Amino acid sequence: MFRGFATISFYADDLAAARDWYTELLGLEPDFAFPPAPAAPAYIEYRIGDDEDELGFIDRKYAPPGARNAPGGAVMHWHVDDLPGTFEKLLAMGAKEYQPITSHSNSDFTTASVVDPFGNVLGIMHNPHYLEIVEARQAAR
Structure with missing residues (x-):
């Protein structure tokens, strides 16, 4: 049934700031952004680790209600x-x-x-x- 980790989604009000912070932390650029530049992204993703797991960032306005205000879960x-x-x-x-x-x-x-x-x-x-x-x-x- 469960075949492996597919993606984890994080949310940010400022995707450009999140991109810059995680690019510094991870030491690599995102692999994908949508929509493409020069439009402001609503989603960016990195492929990281031994299995190139997906770490995605979504504009917080698209987050489920429980993920909009406080950390948790x-x-x-x-x-x-x-x-x-x-x-x-x-x-x-x-x-x-x-x-x-x-x-x-x-x-x-x-x-x-x-x-x-x-x-x-x-x-x-x-x-x-x-x-x-x-x-x-x-x-x-």
Whole structure:
């Protein structure tokens, strides 16, 4: 039934500012914008990570009512190799702590999350199972 992560949608009132902030954070330009320039975009997307997962940004005026005013809901965690360093970078770039760095039950699983300057919850995680899956895929090639 579930085949894999397809996209995560974040919302912003100012897509140009969101594009600039995430371009700096990710170190890459968006892969797609609609409508195309020179029109102001209503949607932009990045392809990131080992599977080129889709991180999309939608003009907040198109958001469902519950996503228009306050952060909340499910937290999608992105694997990062250096969780403390990534967390500090996000805070230095103006994100606000949502969940502090938290180790889970005597394991190597560590999470944290922030609210980006546009009101979206961005989760980060160091996950040894994620690394095992990536290594297994590479070994199978």
